[in-house]
């Protein structure tokens with residue numbers, strides 16, 4: 001029985017169905033058109049063109065229905081075309097599409113900010129403002145931190161990813177493909193070690209302690225704490241390979257920031273909105289950031305991002321010092337309100353935990369029999385396997401395995417500084433049978449000798 005999703009999305013049959021090879025003939029035609037109209041700098045992970053998507057599937061122009069373990073990179077947490085999002089956006093698009101919030105305001109923007117102030121960690125007084133993308137949120141968080149502290153230096157971590165604009169690509173760790181050839185970079189950005197348990201030279205047990213000590217020592221000696229405006233970190237490194245910093249690392253860094261008047265910024269662009277089995281990943285270790293940046297899952301795919309933080313920091317900036325034409329567009333704000341209602345009313349935080357409880361044990365069992373899996377990690381519906389050449393820690397390329405999954409109708413994404421991580425970010429509304437089927441496809445794809 002192929003049931004329609006109970007969690008909304010277009011009522012698409014929740015099944016994997018391959019009627020052509022992947023990519024099929026219509027997709028191949030469109031890929032050829034793409035190739036002559038769009039520069040190669042804009043890549044393609046899954047080589048099919050989409051017509052509809054919802055629940056746990058993506059349907060392509062050839063009529064194939066593929067299992068979605070990507071959520072458009074952690075965006076469609078509530079599923080594609082989730083009913084509450086569709087309803088609100090449809091009403092809004094008929095009422096008005098844009099006034100510019102800085103020119104003539106509207107209620108939905110304020111409502112989104114109120115919600116974020118209430119939902120983000122900490123019960124201190126907060127403010128929020130809205131922008132268009134994750135990168136723009138991070139840039140603005142740095143602007144606020146610099147303004148409020150009167151300091152310039154920004155500290156980021158190995159394996160960090162924060163965007164593709166000039167400042168945020170500077171904040172990003174990995175050269176190829178994000179930075180290569182795009183310099184010169186922005187000044188006053190400093191990088192320190194991240195507590196990466198699987199690859200820590202002395203092993204995972206001392207990782208938190210040693211990495212924090214090294215990071216703090218580098219800040220003290222090479223920058224000077226009194227020159228640092230902000231320390232910026234993803235509570236789980238996303239593009240860098242779903243690296244959960246060893247437990248205890250984040251609290252130590254936060255404590256250091258507090259003691260030195262440094263603004264601690266959590267970049268929750270990828271980890272936010274129920275993805276990790278918490279509303280925000282910081283909650284896992286009780287971290288309360290001074291500023292938190294969000295995007296992606298906030299509005300189900302409509303472009304929206306937010307900077308939320310301590311009122312005294314955000315209020316420091318002069319009137320008119322922040323903004324942008326489209327930030328908090330009314331369609332995106334309505335979508336965000338629909339997303340937040342959906343997360344709450346459909347219990348998607350719990351649902352993310354449930355997904356982790358299905359995926360992690362199966363992947364760990366797989367690891368016992370398949371030495372290509374060096375590490376299994378993640379929380380909730382943000383799960384990854386790090387691939388190695390069997391018997392070593394040498395990276396094994398994930399792209400090849402991903403391609404095999406794609407051919408079988410399972411969309412998976414890759415990640416990792418060494419390109420050897422397969423990451424799984426299913427929509428939180430994916431039915432269990434598609435999760436299980438996806439894992440079975442993965443299991444076969446990982447059988448390489």
Ligand code: PLZ
Nearest residue numbers: 133134135161162163234238267269270
């Ligand atoms: N901060 C933690 O994960 C975006 C990048 C996709 P934007 N990650 C997906 C790609 O290859 O461009 C991201 C993130 C974290 C910031 C960003 C940037 O968010 O909305 O892509 O600007």
